Each structure stands twice: as structure tokens, then as C-alpha cells.
Amino acid sequence: MSDRNQRGFKRLLRSFVFASHGLKHVLEREQNMQIHLVSAIVVFAAAWWLAIPLDHWLILLLLIAGMFSLEIMNTAIERTVDLYTQEFHPLAKRAKDVAAAAVFVYGVFAVIIGLIIFGPPLYQLLFS
Numbered sequence: 459m460s461d462r463n464q465r466g467f468k469r470l471l472r473s474f475v476f477a478s479h480g481l482k483h484v485l486e487r488e489q490n491m492q493i494h495l496v497s498a499i500v501v502f503a504a505a506w507w508l509a510i511p512l513d514h515w516l517i518l519l520l521l522i523a524g525m526f527s528l529e530i531m532n533t534a535i536e537r538t539v540d541l542y543t544q545e546f547h548p549l550a551k552r553a554k555d556v557a558a559a560a561v562f563v564y565g566v567f568a569v570i571i572g573l574i575i576f577g578p579p580l581y582q583l584l585f586s
């Protein structure tokens with residue numbers, strides 16, 4: 459906070475350090491993020507095993523980056539709401555539930571795209 463006007467490489471480095479603190483917090487405290495991480499490892503292993511083409515790898519990378527980023531933003535919204543009130547408040551519930559809905563919607567579409575990518579090679583592997 460003291461040197462907010464600092465510029466250049468040192469400031470950039472500091473922002474990376476702060477971001478890494480945020481990432482560490484979400485990975486340690488959010489069970490959903492741990493589930494996303496394990497799912498991403500499984501997806502990458504399956505993509506490697508099934509020799510998925512490069513353009514599909516790029517789609518998977520985008521999906522996983524999007525999922526991680528949304529979960530991180532969801533956590534940021536949860537913490538901000540908790541900062542504002544620890545009491546029950548209908549708007550606090552609304553804000554948290556809507557933020558969670560963003561993760562959910564993205565997750566549903568990620569699963570659909572995953573099925574489209576993995577379906578044909580899996581089918582070929584199992585039934586031919």
C-alpha cells in the first residue's frame with residue numbers, strides 16, 4: 459500500500475507475488491478449486507492417452523483456464539460479501555448464489571464440450 463505509485467519491473471513483480479498469494483489461498487481453502495485441479499489433471503492425462511489433436515488441446519486449455527479463473531472470481535466475491543456482512547442477508551445470499559451460478563453454467567458447457575471432444579476417440583477405443 460505504501461508505494462502505490464511505484465512503477466516498472468518491481469511493481470510488476472509485486473503484483474505477481476500478490477496474485478500468487480490469492481491463488482495459494484483459493485487452492486488451500488476452496489474444495490471446489492481442488493476438485494477443478496484434479497479434474498484438469500485427469501482431463502490432460504486422458505487427452506494425452508487418447509492422442510487428442512492440437513486444436514482440441516487448445517480448447518481444453520481455454521476451458522480449464524476459464525474454469526479456474528471463474529472459481530477464483532467466485533471466491534473473491536464470497537470474501538467481499540463476508541467482509542460486508544457475517545449476518546444472514548438476502549442480498550448476500552443473492553450475490554453468492556449468482557456468482558456460484560456463473561461457475562455452474564461454465565462447468566455445464568465445459569462438460570458438454572468435453573463430451574464432444576472425448577466422445578468420438580473414446581467410442582473408437584472401446585467399440586472398434
Ligand SMILES: Nc1ncnc2c1ncn2[C@@H]1O[C@H](COP(=O)(O)OP(=O)(O)OP(=O)(O)O)[C@@H](O)[C@H]1O
Nearest residue numbers: 488489536543544545546547548550551552554555
Ligand atoms: N451472509 C449470508 N447471508 C445470506 N446467505 C448466505 C450468506 N453467506 C452465505 N449464504 C448462502 O448460504 C449458502 C451456503 O453458503 P456457504 O457459506 O456454506 O458457502 P459459500 O460461502 O457460498 O461458499 P464456500 O463454501 O465455497 O465458501 C449459499 O446459498 C450462500 O449464498
